[in-house]
Amino acid sequence: MDEPLTDNRPLRILIADDSDSDRLILKTLLRRLGHEVEDAANGMEALDIFRKSAPDIVLLDALMPVMDGMEAARHIKVLAGERLVPLIFLTSLSDADALARCLEAGGDDFLTKPYSRIIIEAKINAFNRMRLMHRTLSHHRDLIRERNRKLLEEQEIAKRVFDNVAHTGCLDAPNIRYHASPMSIFNGDVLFACPRPAGGMQILIGDFTGHGLPAAIGAMPVAEIFYGMTSKGFSGSDVLREINQKLGRILPTGMFCCAAMIQADFHLNQLQIWNGGLPDGVLLRKNGARENIVSHHLPLGVLGTARFDAGMKIFQTEPGDTLLMMTDGVMEAENQQGEMYGEQRLARSLNEAGQGDSPFETVMAGIRAFTGNQPEQDDLTLFSLGMVEEGELAGVSERLPQSALEGPAEWHCVYEVQDRTLGQFSPLPLLLHICMEVPGLRRKSGEIYTLLSELYTNALEHGVLGLCSDWKATPDGFGQYYAERERRLGDVAGHFIRFTLTHTMTDRGGRLAIVCEDSGSGFDYRKESSAAGSECRYSGRGLMLLRKLGHSLNYREHGTRAEIVYDWHFSEVATREGSTIQQPGGWS
Amino acid sequence: MPIHTHRSEDGQTLTIKIEGRFDFSTHQAFRDAYEHGDEKVTTFIVDLSDTTYLDSSALGMLLLLRDYAGGDNARIRIENCNNDVRRILSISNFEQLFAIR
Numbered sequence: 001m002d003e004p005l006t007d008n009r010p011l012r013i014l015i016a017d018d019s020d021s022d023r024l025i026l027k028t029l030l031r032r033l034g035h036e037v038e039d040a041a042n043g044m045e046a047l048d049i050f051r052k053s054a055p056d057i058v059l060l061d062a063l064m065p066v067m068d069g070m071e072a073a074r075h076i077k078v079l080a081g082e083r084l085v086p087l088i089f090l091t092s093l094s095d096a097d098a099l100a101r102c103l104e105a106g107g108d109d110f111l112t113k114p115y116s117r118i119i120i121e122a123k124i125n126a127f128n129r130m131r132l133m134h135r136t137l138s139h140h141r142d143l144i145r146e147r148n149r150k151l152l153e154e155q156e157i158a159k160r161v162f163d164n165v166a167h168t169g170c171l172d173a174p175n176i177r178y179h180a181s182p183m184s185i186f187n188g189d190v191l192f193a194c195p196r197p198a199g200g201m202q203i204l205i206g207d208f209t210g211h212g213l214p215a216a217i218g219a220m221p222v223a224e225i226f227y228g229m230t231s232k233g234f235s236g237s238d239v240l241r242e243i244n245q246k247l248g249r250i251l252p253t254g255m256f257c258c259a260a261m262i263q264a265d266f267h268l269n270q271l272q273i274w275n276g277g278l279p280d281g282v283l284l285r286k287n288g289a290r291e292n293i294v295s296h297h298l299p300l301g302v303l304g305t306a307r308f309d310a311g312m313k314i315f316q317t318e319p320g321d322t323l324l325m326m327t328d329g330v331m332e333a334e335n336q337q338g339e340m341y342g343e344q345r346l347a348r349s350l351n352e353a354g355q356g357d358s359p360f361e362t363v364m365a366g367i368r369a370f371t372g373n374q375p376e377q378d379d380l381t382l383f384s385l386g387m388v389e390e391g392e393l394a395g396v397s398e399r400l401p402q403s404a405l406e407g408p409a410e411w412h413c414v415y416e417v418q419d420r421t422l423g424q425f426s427p428l429p430l431l432l433h434i435c436m437e438v439p440g441l442r443r444k445s446g447e448i449y450t451l452l453s454e455l456y457t458n459a460l461e462h463g464v465l466g467l468c469s470d471w472k473a474t475p476d477g478f479g480q481y482y483a484e485r486e487r488r489l490g491d492v493a494g495h496f497i498r499f500t501l502t503h504t505m506t507d508r509g510g511r512l513a514i515v516c517e518d519s520g521s522g523f524d525y526r527k528e529s530s531a532a533g534s535e536c537r538y539s540g541r542g543l544m545l546l547r548k549l550g551h552s553l554n555y556r557e558h559g560t561r562a563e564i565v566y567d568w569h570f571s572e573v574a575t576r577e578g579s580t581i582q583q584p585g586g587w588s
Numbered sequence: 589m590p591i592h593t594h595r596s597e598d599g600q601t602l603t604i605k606i607e608g609r610f611d612f613s614t615h616q617a618f619r620d621a622y623e624h625g626d627e628k629v630t631t632f633i634v635d636l637s638d639t640t641y642l643d644s645s646a647l648g649m650l651l652l653l654r655d656y657a658g659g660d661n662a663r664i665r666i667e668n669c670n671n672d673v674r675r676i677l678s679i680s681n682f683e684q685l686f687a688i689r
Contacts, residue, residue: 306670446641446672453643457612475619475652482615538651541680542644548679 011128014055015039016046016072017090018064026059026090026115033121043067047075055085057127059111062091062102070105077106084134086127155213162216165223169194170201173393175386177360180379188215189327189381190257192223194230199390200266202230202239205383206259206300207278207327218257218301221246229439233570236263236272237310240300242439244308247301256301260293260325263312266390271323272312276300279331280343282350284359286320290350293325321387322359329380330363333371341370360384407439409505416498422464423489428452431499438503440510440568447549448512448566454542455516455562456497461485463520463560464495469539478538495519509569511551515561522558591617599628605635610646610673618649622656632657637668642676654685665689 013035017023023039030037038053040046044067046060058076060069073087089102092113099110109123171178171193180191190206204226208215222243229239240261247257258277265271273293275281281293297309333341349366350359363382413434417427428449435441435448461467465488471477500515525543546553550564590607591614604621606614622632632653636642654662665687669677677688 446675449641449672450643450676453611453641457643457645472648475656478615478648478652479619482612485612538648539645541647545644545676545679 011035011057011124012053012055013037013124014046014049014053014058015090016041016043016059016064016069017061018042019061022061022090022113026120029115029117029120030124033124035124043069043072043075046072047079050076050079054083056131057086057088057124059088059090060107062089062093062098069107070101073102073106082138084131086131088123088127158213158216162220162223165220165227169227173201175388175393176203176384177358177386178381178383179360179364180381189329189379190219190222190259191381191383192226194227196230196233196263200264202226202236203262203264203383203385204239204243204259205262205278205325205327205381206257207329207379207381208257209255214255218247218251218255221250222257222300225439236261236274236312240274240310241305241308242442244300244303244310245305245442248304251301256299258295258299258328260295261312262323262325262385264385264387266388266393269317269319269387271315271317271387273315273323274310274312279326279328281323281325282346282359283315283317284322284324284350286318291315293323317387319387319389323385323387324359324363325383325385326363327379327381330367330382333367333380335370336372341367345370358384408437409503409510411501411503413501414498415501416496418496419493422460422492422495422497426456427497427499428456431501434501435503435512438510438512440570441503441512444566444568450545451514451549451564451566452499454546455499455514455564458523458542458562459497459516459518459520459560462523463518464492464497465489466520466523468523472539506567509567512566512568514564514566516564517557517561520560522560525555525559525562590614591621593621595629601631601633602629603633603635605638607638608640610636610639610642610649612643612645615645615649619652622653631663631665634664634666635668636666636670636673639669639673642673647676647680647682650682650686 013030015023015026015030015037016039017026018041020041023041027037027039038049038055040049042064043060046058047067049055050058060072062069064072069089073089076085076087086108087106089099089107089110090113091099091102091110093099093102094112102110108127111120111123169192170176171191173193173195176193178191180189188208190204190208193201193203195201204222206219206222208218225243225246226239229242234242243257243259251257256277260276260278260281261274263272271283273281274297275293275295276297277295277299280295283291283293285291293313293315296313330346331340331342335341345366346363349363353359353362360382367380367382415427415431417425431452432445432449435452436445441448462469465485467481467485467488469481471481471484496519498515498517500513500517502513504511504513543553546562546564549566551567552563552565554563555561556563590609592605592607594603594605595601596603602622604618606618610618622629634650634653650664650666654664656662657664666677666682667689669688674688677683677686682688
């Protein structure tokens with residue numbers, strides 16, 4: 001659209017009339033009203049002018065030589081296309097049939113001769129309003145059409161990105177069957193499967209509240225965390241905790257992800273399952289017995305980390321057992337009468353299955369027969385995992401995806417707080433934040449914070465401020481200690497506390513080395529720590545905490561330099577071959 | 589203040605609730621919370637349900653409270669700790685000195 005949508009510019013009006021005098025009268029009249037006027041003596045001329053100058057409004061005499069008004073009107077409407085060009089017939093006809101024919105030919109109104117200036121002005125204004133409104137609407141329609149086209153194009157590309165992230169796993173393993181139906185370009189459901197480095201596989205099936213783009217945006221980090229952590233050997237519980245934390249942070253309240261995590265071990269023939277908000281799964285035993293896998297947890301992204309329970313339930317299995325999990329689209333699949341498939345029909349489908357029938361095919365056939373191939377109203381994901389002998393899956397675990405969740409693994413950072421900033425600012429949240437970028441450390445945020453905080457407190461109070469914890473021996477001394485702390489913080493010019501953090505990867509996890517140096521004159525760390533054992537003292541527990549949480553603690557340079565090493569481990573990584581059993585928490 | 593106190597109806601139990609970080613900055617408020625009580629109080633409850641973090645100086649403050657309340661005869665319960673807080677209390681063997689629930 002090159003014209004502005006509202007304008008006060010003069011209208012371009014085309015007049016076609018074979019009577020020279022009538023034409024002159026009308027032309028003069030319209031010019032006085034401020035419009036630009038072009039005129040033609042017959043329909044053919046009018047068409048030529050119309051093609052050249054695209055007028056806004058056309059006034060046509062009905063009866064003209066060469067080409068009459070009705071014929072010209074039809075051509076003009078075609079030429080105008082989508083543009084609304086009001087056509088007003090100029091006529092002295094009073095016969096109703098003739099007037100009606102004018103309108104049928106595409107006319108919008110009449111002006112009867114002799115002309116009334118007031119009526120002409122009123123009609124032209126009225127039609128101009130209509131013309132502008134039509135143009136505004138067309139413009140909006142074009143915008144919407146264009147935006148929609150762009151949106152679909154973007155979704156198409158985004159879907160390709162999403163598919164690359166989401167479907168890099170082992171969903172094509174011979175013991176996995178699944179059906180995932182997208183309701184729109186994006187599926188509100190997620191289904192990921194990934195081999196574990198120590199053997200076996202981990203599967204996540206989930207259903208985001210909502211559909212389309214919002215659900216897909218939530219699914220992206222879930223896919224990254226799932227594949228990244230699983231391929232590094234993190235347990236299902238660890239992955240769940242991480243996903244829950246991430247979703248809790250990024251999803252708006254009211255949006256969450258119902259999900260089940262399945263950790264399959266084909267060596268021990270054992271399943272560990274966590275179900276948070278999905279319909280009951282079914283574990284079908286080889287002998288025909290069935291066990292429901294009930295949801296005992298809230299969906300992911302609802303509870304805070306402290307209250308989130310990632311404990312998985314263990315099921316002993318045998319080769320030939322099958323696990324079926326599904327999203328609520330299966331339960332809510334509707335037939336033509338608007339009834340839902342539901343648990344009872346699912347159970348009936350399974351009851352009717354013959355010996356040796358695949359439970360997955362049985363349920364899919366049941367849903368199809370029930371819905372009569374209705375288009376699915378909800379995202380519908382059905383998944384089955386066959387328990388097999390470990391040897392049957394040879395080759396699957398070699399296709400570990402390249403981890404998408406690297407996070408910073410090898411890094412070094414020095415942060416020094418100086419002068420009066422020591423009294424005003426705590427560097428601890430910032431330092432903790434840097435450490436929390438490492439996925440393996442995130443589970444240990446409490447311990448890392450304690451390490452940083454105790455190191456900082458010691459460096460500040462005993463180092464920079466030169467406070468002696470002997471003062472804390474009595475309740476009043478405790479108060480004096482902190483009053484003195486406050487007073488001395490006012491005079492810390494020339495002082496500093498420097499943290500040097502170094503993170504490296506090890507075979508079994510990672511190592512964070514923290515060095516904390518200060519500009520004080522040192523403190524007697526031996527005395528501080530030796531007294532920690534006695535229960536009657538109110539102080540001296542900081543060093544004890546540092547020692548117990550860290551792997552090693554060393555003080556150097558008269559106590560002005562503290563070095564601590566903190567090791568973390570991937571949980572439960574590859575202990576199968578070896579005889580050592582690792583602590584699940586990693587520290588010891 | 590991030591510290592709130594509550595007396596039971598019979599006046600014998602004083603609940604001290606600490607919000608956010610329990611560290612040196614709460615020292616005075618924590619001390620005020622129990623020292624201004626009267627002698628009817630026989631049991632103290634330290635409610636840590638809204639405490640996000642506890643450092644070594646807070647451990648010292650808990651010991652101050654313990655001695656104020658009668659040392660080995662003190663009746664103090666520490667309640668509703670989150671995992672991080674609980675871990676620090678247990679590393680310090682505070683289960684031997686306090687009833688931690």
